[in-house]
Amino acid sequence: MEVAGESLIENGAYFNRAIEVKKFDETKAGVKGLVDSGVEKIPRFFIHPPENLQRSLSETGGTSFQVPVIDFRGLDMGQRAEIVRAIRKASETWGFFQMVNHGIPITIIEEVLEGVRRFHEQPQEMKMEWYSRDSKQPVKYYCNGDLHVSNAANWRDSISCEFPDGTLDPEALPRVCRKEITAYIKCMAELKEMVGELLSEALGLSSDHLKQMGCTETQTLVCHYYPGCPQPNLTLGATKHSDPSFITILLQDNIGGLQVLHQNQWVDVPPVHGALVANLGDFMQLITNDKFKSVEHRVLARQVGPRISAACFFYPSTINTYKPYGPIKEFLSDNNQPIYRETHVNEYLAYYRSKGLDGTSALPHFKL
Secondary structure, eight states: OOOTTOEEEETTEEEEHHHHHHHHHHHOOHHHHHHHTTOSSOOGGGOOOGGGGOOOHHHHTOOOOOOOEEEOTTTTTTOHHHHHHHHHHHHHHTSEEEEESOSOOHHHHHHHHHHHHHHHHSOHHHHHTTBOOOTTOSEEEESOTTTTTOSSOOSOEEEEEEEGGGOOOGGGSOGGGHHHHHHHHHHHHHHHHHHHHHHHHHTTSOTTHHHHTTOSOEEEEEEEEEOOOSSGGGOEEEEEEOOSSSEEEEEEOSSOOEEEEETTEEEEOOOOTTOEEEEEOHHHHHHTTTSSOOOOEEEEOOSSOOEEEEEEEEEOOGGGTTOOBOOOGGGOBTTBOOOBOOBOHHHHHHHHHHHOSOSSOSGGGGBO
């Protein structure tokens, strides 16, 4: 099995993954740079083992499950209890649901997708100014955050924008997508308040419980660009993983490729015009003592492209960076003991990043 940094003999040829990755990273051109150069075969460090490429039910002709779609229309007109019940069921069984009629204007959704496209498709020398792997840099462009620790790279480029406690000077954002990201992140902050209340109620708690815990004050917006791949059956857009956040709100375009692991089957999360995908993260599963699920998901590589998405991850406020989070006491009893030890977000993220997107969950590491 290929291991990060290991020298291998492959088909009689010497292959040192670390050297090839370093050379690729130093180009600062990302996956799009490979596509623009006319590459017909993907570099070896993008090739995934066959077990990572297990096909989905929809691809094999089996009966497909359907990811829940929850309509927020009527939230303030007598439908709130019904919507809360739907969120509870989806959170307990799927850890994923699509939201429609959520209140974010379609113009803002379309404009942020176009702004992300403009950033990734601008001349290479302009993008290179933003290329970085410095975790302390609030805005950065990169190819694969775990490139140097993963066993196989993913076919995508990203720009990441950190909004500690929901704030970031707009001047820190690239001019080519500044207006669009600023408008979108403002909408995300408003939607997060509403979704947080509904999740609290779905847990049987007061509507402001998660807010009082300071769970979702810091936002990280990661905007992905998945170019068309010449050998999509050999790689992935994103390896199987769960998110380390409390909750992630994802905007995807109409290309498709997102899949969620449900009952040990890969299920498509089909694009719905104007919809946003909510998926619960590891911290949500930890504090709810496994009542709500953080579910593994992946993105397929496609021959057609590009696919564009914007994932907004919600974490504790900066004043709660070292606050210990453990299972909520309301969920504990003699018959329901805590499953996880307390941890703070910095510790969790450090462990999560150290292992990379290796196809395994970080949660077991924190079990008692």
